[in-house]
Amino acid sequence: ETGVTQTPRHLVMGMTNKKSLKCEQHLGHNAMYWYKQSAKKPLELMFVYNFKEQTENNSVPSRFSPECPNSSHLFLHLHTLQPEDSALYLCASSQERVENIQYFGAGTRLSVL
């Protein structure tokens, strides 16, 4: 148990569906991250939030929409995805400027049909 919880663990969706991924951290951290992990590719940083403010968007397509209502919760809203978006989506949190250690959730395995 890392203190970062992601739900759901598995998700299958069609290209016209709308779904959301949820991440919650119980570590009192002030920074949260979304990563995409695809087979045979390096871990891709998607979004970064510091103190609820988005500080980074790594050219992510608009069909991915993040939301951070408070420092403990992070969502990734998905709509009209493509099959190539199938991947493991990982959430992480950290205490900014403290050794830069990130704590990861177990991820959501997303399959887009």
Place this chain on the structure above:
Amino acid sequence: AQSVTQLGSHVSVSEGALVLLRCNYSSSVPPYLFWYVQYPNQGLQLLLKYTSAATLVKGINGFEAEFKKSETSFHLTKPSAHMSDAAEYFCAVSEYGGSQGNLIFGKGTKLSVKP
């Protein structure tokens, strides 16, 4: 910008043998370096970190890594592999050195352990 290179996408060892996973970094400032492990169907877990204190860093599960500035390396070792060590291992560096910036991850090395 900083970067890391992991040599070998797949390493296979026998149970009880030495584990050596290689990581080289590129950094124009003193780096913070990390090794993470990912077991099947799980997220990444921190194994150990180098934050400019001792150059030999001990982590969890008997792993250790040595920071060698002259070789720009941070290789991960374990004297005796166990079946439970089978996982994927990622080396990472802070984007701007020290604790600043995001983490830049290597492509990962999958470790297999044969009985």
